[in-house]
Amino acid sequence: MATNTDQKTIRFKVKRQDAPQTAPYWQDFDVPHPPGANVISCLLHIAANPVTADGRTVAPVAWDCNCLEEVCGACTMVINGRVRQSCSALISELAEEAAAVTLEPMTKFPVVRDLMVDRSRMFKNLIDIKAWVPIDGTHALGPGPTESPANQDTRYALSRCMTCGCCLEACPQFLLDNHFIGAAAISQARYFNAHETGKTLQDDRLEALETPGGVSDCGNAQNCVQVCPKDIPLTESIAAIGRQTTVHAIKSFFSGK
């Protein structure tokens, strides 16, 4: 069993920001870490002992987290230059990469405070593409349509999205001040369009993705698929939605809608 004398100490370099409109600054903290420690447990240590490496008592660092098992996405930040979840970032692995652990908030979302960002743009994008199955009033209609095992497999992979924002942080087309909807929402449109009941809203989803900021704004850089912690086939989703929007646009043209 580990004791305090077994604990090593690692330097944290934290990019801080007191409020959305104030300038960021850096502070260093030396944090003892027992075996198995992760970034969140070290942030908890800093919260309980907010003393910088040069001995100043400061305001505790603010961050966001919830599930602590890499399913909610709330703790996403840039760690040693790579966007990822802080609850699954083990100190033992980070210590092999560099002498210090650098923590920064994501850059594609407004900073609320320190490492906390406002990801509400992602959730608004899900509303825009109607990322739900419309089942109101169907409780008395009997069993829903059957679904093939192959379709279940495809949709299961897409269902793992936790709206963390890694794909948007890495995307050169998704900026703080533009309207690109991003890979996550495009992939969710594919997910719900492939559902036997969810596809009743397919036209609405495709129309939302045909507007400026939709799927045609993707530059195909493929950064998104490389950073997704859930290995979601984002470039396949972008290609699939690209095909669906093309077919939809042609049908709309000939039907005069």
Ligand code: SF4
């Ligand atoms: S393929 Fe490139 S441009 Fe398109 S969503 Fe992914 S990272 Fe962004």
Ligand code: SF4
């Ligand atoms: S697609 Fe992947 S990287 Fe993007 S929000 Fe979903 S889980 Fe995160």
Ligand code: FES
């Ligand atoms: S706290 Fe939920 S993903 Fe890290």
